[in-house]
Amino acid sequence: MTSTVERSRRRKNRGPQDLRSEEELVAERRKGRVGLYLIIPGMAVLALFFAAPVMVLLGMSLYARPPGAEIGEFVPALEFGNYATVVGAYWEVFLRSFLFALIATVAALLIGYPMAYLVAVRLRGRQLMQGILLVLLIAPFFSSFILRTQAWKQILSDEGPVVTVLRAIAILPADGHLTATAFAVVCGLTYNFLPFMMLPIYANLDRLDTNLLEASGDLYASPLTTFFKVTLPLSMPGVFAGTLLTFIPAAGDYVNAALLGNNRDTAMIGQIIDSRFFKVVDYPGASALSFILMVLILALVMIYIKRFGTKELF
Amino acid sequence: MTTTSTIKDEARPKASSGADLHLANVTKRFSDFTAVDDLTLTVPSGTFFALLGPSGCGKTTTLRMIAGLEQPTSGTISIGGKDVTKLPSFQRQVNTVFQSYALFPHMTVLDNVAFGLKRKRVGDSVARAKAALEMVELQHLAARKPMQLSGGQQQRVALARALVNRPAVLLLDEPLGALDMKLRRQMQVELKSIQTEVGLTFIHVTHDQEEAMTMADTVAVMNKGKIEQMGAPRDLYELPRTAFVANFLGKSNLMPGSVTEDLGNAVAVDVAGHRLVMPKDRAVSHSGAAVVGVRPEKMRVLNLSDEYSPSANMLTGTVLDASFTGVSTEYLVEVPGIGTLATFSQNMGQAPARRGDTVRMTWEPDFSFGLDGSAKTTEGQDAV
Ligand SMILES: Nc1ncnc2c1ncn2[C@@H]1O[C@H](COP(=O)(O)OP(=O)(O)OP(=O)(O)O)[C@@H](O)[C@H]1O
Ligand SMILES: [Mg+2]
Numbered sequence: 207m208t209s210t211v212e213r214s215r216r217r218k219n220r221g222p223q224d225l226r227s228e229e230e231l232v233a234e235r236r237k238g239r240v241g242l243y244l245i246i247p248g249m250a251v252l253a254l255f256f257a258a259p260v261m262v263l264l265g266m267s268l269y270a271r272p273p274g275a276e277i278g279e280f281v282p283a284l285e286f287g288n289y290a291t292v293v294g295a296y297w298e299v300f301l302r303s304f305l306f307a308l309i310a311t312v313a314a315l316l317i318g319y320p321m322a323y324l325v326a327v328r329l330r331g332r333q334l335m336q337g338i339l340l341v342l343l344i345a346p347f348f349s350s351f352i353l354r355t356q357a358w359k360q361i362l363s364d365e366g367p368v369v370t371v372l373r374a375i376a377i378l379p380a381d382g383h384l385t386a387t388a389f390a391v392v393c394g395l396t397y398n399f400l401p402f403m404m405l406p407i408y409a410n411l412d413r414l415d416t417n418l419l420e421a422s423g424d425l426y427a428s429p430l431t432t433f434f435k436v437t438l439p440l441s442m443p444g445v446f447a448g449t450l451l452t453f454i455p456a457a458g459d460y461v462n463a464a465l466l467g468n469n470r471d472t473a474m475i476g477q478i479i480d481s482r483f484f485k486v487v488d489y490p491g492a493s494a495l496s497f498i499l500m501v502l503i504l505a506l507v508m509i510y511i512k513r514f515g516t517k518e519l520f
Numbered sequence: 521m522t523t524t525s526t527i528k529d530e531a532r533p534k535a536s537s538g539a540d541l542h543l544a545n546v547t548k549r550f551s552d553f554t555a556v557d558d559l560t561l562t563v564p565s566g567t568f569f570a571l572l573g574p575s576g577c578g579k580t581t582t583l584r585m586i587a588g589l590e591q592p593t594s595g596t597i598s599i600g601g602k603d604v605t606k607l608p609s610f611q612r613q614v615n616t617v618f619q620s621y622a623l624f625p626h627m628t629v630l631d632n633v634a635f636g637l638k639r640k641r642v643g644d645s646v647a648r649a650k651a652a653l654e655m656v657e658l659q660h661l662a663a664r665k666p667m668q669l670s671g672g673q674q675q676r677v678a679l680a681r682a683l684v685n686r687p688a689v690l691l692l693d694e695p696l697g698a699l700d701m702k703l704r705r706q707m708q709v710e711l712k713s714i715q716t717e718v719g720l721t722f723i724h725v726t727h728d729q730e731e732a733m734t735m736a737d738t739v740a741v742m743n744k745g746k747i748e749q750m751g752a753p754r755d756l757y758e759l760p761r762t763a764f765v766a767n768f769l770g771k772s773n774l775m776p777g778s779v780t781e782d783l784g785n786a787v788a789v790d791v792a793g794h795r796l797v798m799p800k801d802r803a804v805s806h807s808g809a810a811v812v813g814v815r816p817e818k819m820r821v822l823n824l825s826d827e828y829s830p831s832a833n834m835l836t837g838t839v840l841d842a843s844f845t846g847v848s849t850e851y852l853v854e855v856p857g858i859g860t861l862a863t864f865s866q867n868m869g870q871a872p873a874r875r876g877d878t879v880r881m882t883w884e885p886d887f888s889f890g891l892d893g894s895a896k897t898t899e900g901q902d903a904v
Pocket of ligand 1 (some may be wrong): 579727
């Protein structure tokens with residue numbers, strides 16, 4: 207139906223002198239070079255801001271340190287050993303980064319989906335409530351990323367409300383901490399990337415046809431069954447986009463681990479790259495780590511898309 | 521687990537025929553707007569019942585309350601003698617063919633049709649769904665998604681998806697609304713034969729009066745949240761009891777006047793100086809102000825020189841408009857003191873009257889019907 211409407215609208219927008227059929231126009235567009243010209247600017251931007259830095263990074267990761275060189279002094283080479291060195295030293299950190307990102311993604315999904323559902327479906331038609339809730343949910347993210355993460359440090363601090371309560375009900379031992387733990391890092395990641403999870407799901411659920419939910423109820427499905435048989439499957443494109451948008455930046459994040467973690471067992475790969483680059487001034491090592499991170503994320507995302515990707519998205 | 525077992529018990533298919541439906545004093549208010557107003561209605565098992573009325577009169581709201589998708593503000597609904605007013609929709613033995621079809625876009629046609637059976641844990645759900653698709657002649661499209669079907673095909677899937685559950689009551693909300701005329705007629709015949717075949721109770725909502733009349737055993741004409749009149753299509757057409765029904769269901773000439781004589785079985789009414797007779801058993805009131813009605817096709821159009829029965833009601837007027845349609849000629853005739861009346865005469869080879877001609881219109885008193893004197897004669901004329 208929509209496509210018919212769309213098509214007739216497009217037809218209307220076309221000039222009166224243009225009497226060729228839609229098919230002819232499409233065929234012509236395919237044949238012509240116009241399309242090719244149109245993608246040139248995009249390709250140029252990609253080449254300049256993505257391909258070139260990646261090549262530089264790749265080159266840098268293979269640099270070697272000549273014997274007796276000063277700190278930060280490297281020469282161009284094909285030192286593949288750099289990769290072996292950093293993988294040997296940091297494979298655990300890679301694993302941890304992906305694990306933290308995965309947990310944060312699942313947590314963000316479990317928190318973000320119900321929120322998106324509440325605003326988009328349960329409050330359907332009540333625009334004022336929807337608006338207020340959306341603003342409340344998004345507004346914190348207008349403030350600085352670092353500040354927000356810093357705030358979590360306060361919330362989870364030993365004198366803060368969370369620790370006090372958890373200690374009082376003996377979930378946490380009397381001398382237990384939350385700051386500088388893996389828990390705090392995952393909390394930070396979950397919180398900071400929540401909007402990336404929630405908004406795509408919200409955008410999807412906002413278009414959900416509630417007639418379908420009524421039809422499902424009419425066909426003997428309980429509200430819970432309706433959710434799993436109708437609502438959730440229909441919102442999968444949103445879930446898919448949300449999980450990708452959360453997992454990718456979370457896996458490479460270093461702010462949360464740096465501010466909320468410790469430097470023993472919560473380090474994430476972003477943090478390592480940061481310190482390799484700016485503190486140790488090991489450019490080849492940092493570059494090799496960056497490159498590995500990129501390739502791993504790409505590989506994971508590809509597997510994910512292959513496995514769960516929906517036609518609507520790709 | 522307890523919920524599951526209740527659903528199962530509630531939803532287990534009972535006898536394959538329908539059940540009585542009873543609405544008692546059902547009212548639905550949306551804030552200060554009354555959409556359905558104190559509706560009382562009984563639909564016997566196995567009936568094809570049509571709910572006919574103009575847009576916004578509360579038809580969909582009534583259906584939604586029967587389906588359990590809307591809670592009545594007051595009143596009770598019972599199906600097969602059991603009060604279901606508080607029962608949520610998924611526990612009711614009722615299925616709906618929605619105005620917008622509401623097919624699940626992520627499922628194949630077959631999965632759509634099997635959906636209800638699977639929820640009820642019917643063993644051979646797929647086989648039954650296939651059989652239902654066969655009934656609507658769509659078995660060859662079972663593997664398609666709803667988006668890949670035409671409007672008419674989608675409509676038939678929606679019908680199969682509801683019918684396959686053999687509900688006690690099947691609700692159809694203008695299911696043919698989106699179809700073109702030809703397909704619509706075809707589906708009307710199909711629907712009627714399916715209903716006769718399976719013997720279910722059908723509640724069919726429409727604002728197409730022809731559809732209601734040709735398909736239904738009982739038609740209820742609804743207006744502003746109330747049922748104006750209810751009965752067999754022919755009874756409703758031949759003897760409308762309100763101006764709304766007289767005008768909405770077909771056309772009527774309604775002429776206000778006052779009763780002047782009691783003739784025993786009939787009364788004579790003075791309408792702007794004309795004496796018109798109507799039988800008492802077809803009149804709502806027998807004294808004082810009254811509205812005399814007659815259907816256009818019940819009148820004969822005569823030349824002034826033609827003879828006519830002395831007992832007939834007769835009016836003389838000037839032809840304002842004559843349109844020849846082949847089978848008949850439709851006239852608008854201006855009668856002094858009364859206004860414009862519509863009538864037509866069948867084409868029996870006679871020369872039609874022309875514009876400006878003075879003609880005589882006669883009809884047997886038995887064809888007259890009498891409405892309440894306070895009836896607004898134009899009510900329902902332009903309702904859609
Ligand atoms: N959720 C609602 N909130 C407020 N008013 C409503 C709501 N649903 C229906 N109404 C009103 O109730 C009246 C009856 O609506 P309903 O949908 O039952 O009409 P209908 O007879 O089915 O009309 P149509 O033939 O156009 O489908 C309408 O005036 C409508 O505006
Ligand atoms: Mg409706």
